[in-house]
Amino acid sequence: MNRAQLYDLIGIGILIIIPLVLVFFLNNSDQSSSPNGDQNGQEIYWGVDSASSSDKGLYQCTADNYGTPDVWGRYLGDKEDVSVGLDKEEVAFLHDKDMQILLIYNHFTDATGYDHGVEEAKKAIEYANNVNAPKGVAIFGDIEPSFPVDSAFMEGWYDTLADSKYKPGLYGVFNKGSAILEAYNAMEKEAQKNTVVWTAHPQQEPTSKSNAPDYKPQGPENAMLYGWQYGIEADKCAIDTNLFQDDMLDYLW
Template structure:
């Protein structure tokens, strides 16, 4: 099984940031970036940034985080439509997985997750969830969603934030072994290191099947 090494950042990936990552950690295979600007949280991905990363041979893993209360099916659908709008606006290629950034402090419910996946299912993109499988409400909400709607486990790609192994270089990356939910799920990505001190990035691993579904 091929595993790819990458980073994610809340700041724009420019020449300076890439140089920092390259010198200290290695050249990423992919870069997780946020689809829109959210004050005090993330700088939004731009078309120039997309072109820049692709010109360096780096794939882009899109993330959507412009929500505070991931509760209710209708709200999940609205947020999914917003994420799809931004992906289209930026020219993200069809088939790309778009990750909802469900943080440990979010009280997500099953209905919101179902609404997100349902809306993506009829779009030209695929649903994903960045999540903490151990802390917060995601784990139980996800398993409830899977129980209610089987398509959730077959469609939603999961990006696990546990266990935290600590930042590493590309060369010394850990073996792919993310924490998985107790119910069935496609855990194809793992954020194993958070908040590097020398560059504004986290470090990640992704299986080839997800790497092929990046922009």
């Protein structure tokens, strides 16, 4: 092999290797610069929820100790000794901080009966209207583990919200064998498929935004499972910590 042939071979080798090296580095760059994502390639957002108003004190405590949330979950209407209701001033404050608001309704302790589900949904709609929540926002009915629950209540909740300008959502601890999961799975298929679910299972410790776990919620299979409250009762601020798929943003304010 003469020198010219050798140079030709080296040149061909370089032409083959350079594109492969570029592809390798571009892929690594995309992975390192991309936001936190789940196994489906969805962007994941970190957020909090609180029973107290997200005034400057609580917001600053959260930002200083845990990070700036992308989403803040707040309750509709005051519930004595439990939660302070969202008002228009707080809405303006959160939006000024570029945060999405998740609406929670918790004015019941018994989640049974179709008519009861209808009644509670109507109250939730009224509360949402009072703070001028826009069309398309989901309202999450808060079903705690101690509450009696059945599919009839969920269907009443679903039907009423689906017929309104708002969207039906449910929050609960959807662990395997739980009453809430069994009730959900007993609903009509359309209601299961079109309800936005925010699950509180499995439970881990609250974390900062930078130390949040991978997005691995557990809940109904036939649901829009878009949110996970993975940590409750943070030590330094009165918040719980959450992760949300980007699909959830379509149902926030």
